[in-house]
Amino acid sequence: MNELLRTLLFLPRQASTIAEEIDTLHYFVIIMTMGGALLVTLIGGYFLVRYRRTAVQKEPARRMPGTTPAIWLEVVVVVGLFGMFIAWWVIGFRQFMAIRIPPENALEIYVTGKQWMWKFAYPEGASSISTLYVPAGRPVKLVLTSRDVIHSFFVPDFRLKQDVLPGRLTTLWFEAKEPGRHDIFCTEYCGVSHSTMRGEVIALSPDEYERWLQGQSPGPAVAGPVDLRPSSVTEYAPPEPVSMVRQGERAAAEHGCLRCHTLDGTPHLGPTFAGLYGTMVPLEAGGNVKVDEAYITESMMDPLARIHAGYQRIMPSYLGQIRPAETSAIIELVKSLRDVRPKPGASEPWGTVTVPELREEGQ
Amino acid sequence: MSAQRLVEQFESLEKQDHAARLAMWMFLGSETLLFGALFAVYAYYRGMYPDEFVQALHHNSVALGTTNTVVLITSSFTVALGVHFIRENKARLTAGLFVVSTLFGAVFLVVKGIEYAHHIHENALPSGMYTFIDKPPAGVVLGYTLYWFMTALHGLHVIAGMIMLAVVAVLCLKGRYGAHRNVAVENVGLYWHLVDVVWIFLWPLFYLTD
Amino acid sequence: MISAHVTTPKLVVSWLALLVLTFLSFGTSRLGLGEAELVIALAISVVKTLVVLFIFMHLVEQRFANRLIVILTFLFIVLLVTLTVADPLTRKTFPPRPDPAASPYP
Amino acid sequence: MSQATIDADSKPDPLGVGADHPDYLRADSGLRSWLLTKDHKRIALMFYVGVILFLGLGGTFALVLRTELLTPEQTFIDASTYNQMFTLHGITMVWLFMIPAIPTVFGNFVLPIMLGAKDLAFPRINLASFYVYVLSAIILLGAMLAGGADTGWTFYVPYSTTSPTAVTWMGIGIFVNGISSIMTSVNFIVTTHTMRAKGLSWHRMPLFVWASYATSIIILFATPVLGMSLVLLALDHAFGLSLFNPRYGGDPVLFQHLFWFYSHPAVYIMILPSFGVISEVVCSFSHNQPASYRAIAYSSLGIAFIGFFTWGHHMFVAGLSEFDAGVFGALSMFVAIFSAIKVFTWVATLRGGSISFATPMLYFLWFLFLFVFGGMTGVAVATQSLDVHWHDTYFVVAHFHFIMVGGTLTSFLAAAHYWFPKMFGRLYDERVGLLTSVAVFIGFVFTFLPQFLLGNGGMPRRYFTYPERYQWLNVLSTGGAWLLGAGLLLALGNLLIALKWGKRAGPNPWGSRSFEWITASPPSKHNFEETPEIERSAYDYTLSEEVARERAKAR
CATH class of the missing domain: 2.60.40.420 (Cupredoxins -  blue copper proteins)
Structure with missing residues (x-):
């Protein structure tokens, strides 16, 4: 039954744990909807035929001008419908809350x-x-x-x-x-x-x-379904890094740097790495500083000491969290991006979201 | 005279006047919803940033704001008196009162202008131009943008109301209105009162924030 | 049609009442009552508005249709403001969310 | 067939009931007499020309869109043209056709006559409303030529504030359009309050007046909010006002709140007048009084009122709080109840009637199916967990087209046929009318039924390209759209031909009891030779035609 209706209604596969439950409500609602519309139209059509003028003129008994349906019928219909709609709402809202509240262990x-x-x-x-x-x-x-x-x-x-x-x-x-x-x-x-x-x-x-x-499975062994896949940009896990720059990219990703700093010059929570190396940046406390190896290292170990003006004080310290090799790899990464032109507005932070759990995430 | 001003589609003058008055009330209702949208924006952001928002607005001068409130309320009073006297056929008195109200409107604008000049001097300007505080926290700029936008929109209404008051005052002097013909006077009065009512709400929202 | 007349003394009294209410509002704002302040200030504003509506704008002597417009206007503004502001106010509290990532605002 | 539709009792009287003046079309001549007219009937005809033109324009955009979607990849226009097309289709159809259509054309024409009035309360405001509409149309057309808009008709920030297209001018055009709607609605409400003929109490008024009244209330209170949100948007786009900009802590969701505060009631602005038309059509052709007059009249007001509380159901997945979503979900269910009451009352009205099966009645039958199905899917979409899947997919597109096209457009066509004799004094060809009606219905079903399935399948709306598995349904839909377009053209042609060659209609070709039919067709410049006195309701079909005419004295 489920499969039949699913195919008839052109619904896709039910791949999540809640999909089937939602679909059950879906079937119920759609069948009631279609049935209601057809019923009303058929009754209307029947009246149109039964009380058509030519028939009424032949058989005047059919004509009953000014008849109104019994009040109890109206009440039953309205209350019944309202009850049904409210039931949809109750079920729908419960499912909605289930969809919206993630489990603790997610x-x-x-x-x-x-x-x-x-x-x-x-x-x-x-x-x-x-x-x-x-x-x-x-x-x-x-x-x-x-x-x-x-x-x-x-x-x-x-x-x-x-x-x-x-x-x-x-x-x-x-x-x-x-x-x-x-x-x-x-x-x-x-x-x-x-x-x-x-x-x-x-x-x-x-x-x-x-x-x-762990980067050991470049092509996951999942058989695709028979239907055609969208022509999307698909990028599997990167192969093992070789150069310092690639190692830096990997380290930056692992330690969560890229969650706030971008590599392509797009503005984000922290200063973009693109075109940063070697420039003079303004400090919150006043004055400027040249972005060199020392400043980058200091920013990783004690970020709030000399913070780039305009950015929120949200970066955690990586002192003791990050291996020296990784530090130098990240510096190489920043160096390698010195010629990438930042996009307009990149020197300003974008958005005001602070990410409080960043400290835990960065480990 | 009164028979002449009955336009052909109405049965009686009473109905015609009722129509004009009703239309004015509906227009005012519509106009109020225009501000209503902005009040919703205000409430929304104040709900989101209770502290920053209020801090930003706290900068406004309570003294000037309160002066303006008194000025507008008094102008409203003089307009109400004017409408009252036109019904007693004292058109000259009405004209005088309306001129006084227009002047009160001008005083209001001057005080507002002083405030604006002060803000401009301090760079407490809307949106991207706001540099009063360096790196303002979220919500501060929104508060100031709203302040500027809502008071400026209200100011435009004040100017429109002043023009209407002045025109009606002149027409009163010319003897156009009297005891039996005053719906236009009344409607202009209604408009001015709406301007007052809007300010009655703007004042606590933008000045009395502690 | 006209049930209650607006007279000159009534206008003067209303004006004085409005001024008194203005200073009352100003006074309460100096008390530092926190959140309650806004509620009091708005309540006073509503009272002032009613005075302006009924006396200055002659609503007392007008037909029900005109009053209905005022009622609807108030109703729709209140509705717009409450249902809109309910959104940011309940984002964190319904359902209560322990984890900060789900709260859109820090 | 065409004979059967003319009521047997009425004797065609070419001049109408004792008309001594020439009708409004011939009362004055020359271009000036049209452009500067204060006659509500002539203004209605000018609006008629306007909305038909914009229906044509919006329809053309729609056909271009549908044709583009024949193949999964680019067919004949590029992505940015496509994005412009669906935006312009939405803007044109919503603000230049759907919202003004029935009120300004048929409301303007018949509302004063139904009330026994000589004109609307403020004829100059009425004329001004037309010119403001024209101005808004000029601004919008100018903006379309000067860069268009690619934001969708919803103008969601922040995309709309950064879009390089003429968003500012679109916002201004729609703002101006709102002024025109407000002018018309003030006129309607005041007219209904102050200009009813002697003896015409509120509960004797035709139901179309109730519907127009309810519509006007929505326009009056909702339009300013849209106006303000579009002003904020235009200022943001032009000068960077940034009230919704996340950079300063702004929330784009707030714009959606303001937008839908108008735009959800706006769907009732579009559908309520058509409820009025349908009520008139049903009663006139079944020669029966409505099964419950008060149910239909008050449910219009109920819809107008509750319609304001439900806007949040457009935003269930937009980042709305769960609390607000729940409240809006529950409130949305109430609107459906009022609509359901109406539908049942119409069907019950047919019972015991004497039904003449003319073209407007056939449109009513289509309306019944399309509106009930569209409306019920509306309840389905308001069911939150289902909406999560359907939101912004073709399911929603199909749903609102069932209401907007299946509801409003079919009743617009019903009204165009129903009041055609009154407006122009001639009868259209009934057989061709029925045929085009069938074509419109079949075309419609083929256009939009597949879109429900596409939405179920997960195809998002506003997609220029799509996965290949959706293609066959899209092809079906496109075929239906062409048929629908052809049907509409044929219907228009039929009416245009009847304008010149149609048979003369008497004052009351349908044998209706409603008050616009007691005067001549077409009415004279002042509608009635003398102010009517009404002693019965607009639906007293228990009285014979002579008695009914006697109890609504007019010349």
Whole structure:
């Protein structure tokens, strides 16, 4: 029954734990809706035929001008309908709350939407673009924010959607039932390439997910479903880093630097790394400082000592958290970006979200 | 005279006057909702940033704001008196009172102008131009932008009301209105009272913030 | 149609009442009552508005239709403000959320 | 067929009931007599021309959109043109066609006549309303040529504040348009209050007047909020006012609150007048009084009132707090009840009637199906957990087109046919009318039924390209759209032909009891030769035609 209705109504697969429950309400509501509309139309049509003028003229007994239906009938119909609507609301609201409140033990993944791609940052420091890797059979909580305009994160197979707002964090949680691949659409109009802002959720078995996190599984062994996949930007886990710069990128991602600092010059919570090295930056306490190896190291170990003017005092200290090799790798990374031109406005922080849990996340 | 001013689609003068009055009230209701949207914006941001918002607005001069409140209330009073006297056919008195109200309106604008000049001097300006506090926390700039926008919009209404009052005062002197013909006078009065009512709410929201 | 007349003494009394209310409002704002202050100030504003509406604007002597417009205007503004402001005010409190990441505002 | 629709009792009287003056179309001549007229009937006709033009424009945009969606990738226009098209389609249809359509054309024309009045209360404001509408149309068209807009008709910030297109001018155009709507609605309310004929108490008024009255109340109180939010948007776009800018702690969701405070009641601005039309059509053609007059009249007011409390159901996944979402979800259910009461009353009105099956009645049948289905899916969409999946997908697109096109456009067509004899004194060809009505219905169903399925399948709206698995449904939808367009053109052609070659209609070709039919068709410049005296309700079908005419004395 479920499969039949699902196919008839053109609904996608039920890949999350809550999808089937929602679909049951969906079937009920749609059948009542369609049935109600047909019933009203049929009754109307029947009256149109029965009381048509030619028939009434032949058989005047049919004509009953000014008859009104019994009041009890009206009351029953109205109260009945109202009861039904309220029942929909009660069930719908309960399900809605279930969708909205993530379980305590959920795995947290940070999602950033920007024109026109999705970026995912995992707690262990890995990150990916357009493809979200999640373990199946475990609740996953997405913490979403946007760099520019409003986007909306929609996975039809999960029956879930959440708008992604600039300057705010919103959440969405789901539990994929089994390994598989599912479309991500952006459903809030966000500009010229809105319709290509697609991605993919790849649910892996817990073991595979662990292996992917450690970068040992470049191509996850998940068989795609038969339907055609969207032509999305898909980037699997990066291969083992070789150069210092690549090592720096990896370290920056692992330690959560990239959650506040960007590499491409886009404004974000912290100063972008692009074009930063070698410039003079203003300090909050007044004066300027040249961005060199010393200042970068100091900023990592004691960030609040001499903070870049205009940025919030939110960066945690990495003293003792980060290995010396990684420190120098990150400095190499910043150096390598000295010729990347920051985008206009990049010297200003963007948005006002502070991320209080950053301290724990950075470890 | 009264028969002439009945336009053809109405049955009686009474209905015609009622129509004009009702239309004015509806226009005022509509106008109030225009400000209502801004009050909603104010409430929303004040709910989000209770402290920063209030801190920013605390900078406004309570003395000047209160002066303006008294000025507007008094002008409203003189307008109400004017409307009262036109019903007793004292058109010259009404004209005089309306001129006085217009002058009160001008005083209000001058005080407002002094305040604005002060703000401009301090760079307490709306949105991106706000540099009164360095790196203002979230909500402060919003508060100031709203302050500027709402008071400026109210100021525009004051100017519109002053023009109407002045025109009606002149027409009163010319003997256009009297005991039997005063709906226009009354409607202009209603408009001025609306301007007053809006300020009655703006004043505690933007000045009495501790 | 006209049930109650607005007379000159009534206008003067209303004006004085408005001035008194203004200073009352000003006075309470100096007391430092915190949150309650806004509520008191707005309540006084509503009273002042009623005085202006009924006496200065002659609402006492007008038809029900005109009063209905005023009632609807107030109703819709109150509605717009409450239902809108309920959104940011309940974001953190309903349901109570232990974890800070779910709260949109720090 | 066409004979059967003319009521047997009425004897065609070419001049109408004792008309001694020429009708309004011939009363004056020359362009000036039209452009500067204060006659509500002529203003209505000028509006008629305007809204039909913009229906054509908006329809053309829609056909371009549908044609583009024939293939999953680019078909014949590029992405930015496509984005402009759907924005302009929305703006044109909502503000230049749907909101003014029934009130300014049919409301303007028949409302004063229904009340037995010579004109609206403020004829000059009425004329000014037309010119303000024209001005807004000019501004909007100018903005379309000078860069268009690619924000969607909802103008969500922050995208709209950064869009390089002419958003500022669009905002100003819509603001000006709002002034025009407010002028018309003030006129309607005041007219209803002060200009009813002697003996025409509130409960004797035709139901169309109640519907127009309720609509006017919504316009009066909701439009300023939209005006203000668009002013804020325009200032933001032009000068960086930044009231919604997250950089200063602003919240884009607030803009959505303000926008939907207007734009949700706006759907009732669009649908309530059509409820009025349908009520008139049903009673006139079934020769029956409404099963419950008060139910229909008061539910209009109820919808107008409750309609203000429900805007949040557009924002369930927009970052609204769960509390607010729950409140709005519950409140939304009430609106459906009032609409349901109306639908049941109409159907019950048919019972025991004597139904002549003319084109407006066929449109009523389509309306019944489309509106009930569209409305019920509205309740479905207001059910929160389901809305999470449907929000901003084609399901929503289909839902509101069922209401807006299936409800408003079909009743606009019903009204166009129903009042055609009154407006122009001629009868249209009934057979062609029925045929075009069927074409419109089939075209409509094929256009929008597949879109429900597309939405279920998860296809988001405003998508220029889409995954291939959605293609066959899109092709179906596009085919339906072309048929719908053809049907509309044929219906228009039928009416245009009847304008010149139609048979003369008597004052009351449908045998209706409503008061606009007691005067000549077309009415003279002053509507009635002398002010009517009304001694019965607008739906007294128990009286014979002669007695009914006697009890609504007019010349």
